[in-house]
Amino acid sequence: xxxxxxxxxxxxxxxxxxxxxxxxxxxxxxxxxxxxxxxxxxxxxxxxxxxxxxxxxxxxxxxxxxxxxxxxxxxxxxxxxxxxxxxxxxxxxxxxxxxxxxxxxxxxxxxxxxxxxxxxxxxxxxxxxxxxxxxxxxxxxxxxxxxxxxxxxxxxxxxxxx
Numbered sequence: 001x002x003x004x005x006x007x008x009x010x011x012x013x014x015x016x017x018x019x020x021x022x023x024x025x026x027x028x029x030x031x032x033x034x035x036x037x038x039x040x041x042x043x044x045x046x047x048x049x050x051x052x053x054x055x056x057x058x059x060x061x062x063x064x065x066x067x068x069x070x071x072x073x074x075x076x077x078x079x080x081x082x083x084x085x086x087x088x089x090x091x092x093x094x095x096x097x098x099x100x101x102x103x104x105x106x107x108x109x110x111x112x113x114x115x116x117x118x119x120x121x122x123x124x125x126x127x128x129x130x131x132x133x134x135x136x137x138x139x140x141x142x143x144x145x146x147x148x149x150x151x152x153x154x155x156x157x158x159x160x161x162x
Contacts, residue, residue: 001041001042001074001075001128002042002043002044002045002071002075003041003042003043003044003073003075003076003077003124003127003128004043004044004046004072004075004076004077005030005031005043005044005045005046005070005076005077005078005079006046006064006067006071006076006077006078006079007030007046007047007048007049007050007079008048008049008050008051008056008060008064008079008080008081008088009044009049009050009051009079009080009081009094010079014127019086027094029047029116030045030077030079030120031043033116033117033120034111034120034124036128037117038109039121039124041124041128043124044073046067047051048063048064048067048119049063054081054083054084056081056084056088061087061088061091062091063150064078064088064091064092065091065092065095068092068095068098069095071145073098073126074097074098074099075098075099075128076098076099076100076101076127076138077100077101077102077103077123077124077127078092078100078101078102078103079103079104080102080103080104081104082104082105082106082138082150082157083150084146085102085104085136085138085150086136086145086148086149086150088102089134089135089136089145090134090146092134092143093134093145093146095134096132097132098132099126099127099130099131099132099133099135100133100134100135101120101123101126101127101130101134101136101137102134102136102137102145103122103123103136103137103138104119104121104138106155109131115139118140119137119138119139121139122137122140123137126142130142136148136157138156138157139156139157141157143157147159147160147161148160
């Protein structure tokens, strides 16, 4: 089982550029995280977009869907910014016979206190263990995108009934 990892940008890949005094989406960080963690599961990373998710358009979501549909892998992780993760996950519903897990971070992966490493590891496990469908892997939980939301006040994801 090879896991395909599609990167779309977002907070997980943001880097601080001191000269600009702001964050910008940089190169995908996930492959380096997985190598440093000695992950032995076969994976391949493809950089699809390098956008802040607030800049993602409906056309970008359609493109993500097209790539997932055509991809040969049945196990796909999509790195994504948390603000519009639910919308993208909903766009991916209905793709048969694939496990699709969206993952992100509340803090850039380059920060020592980032949740990125935990979320990435959790997404790798979820992609291997879940039945076909679309899921969010955040904060040590798996969410159905139709029943999830980002709670900005508490800086985590939760179910609509929480």
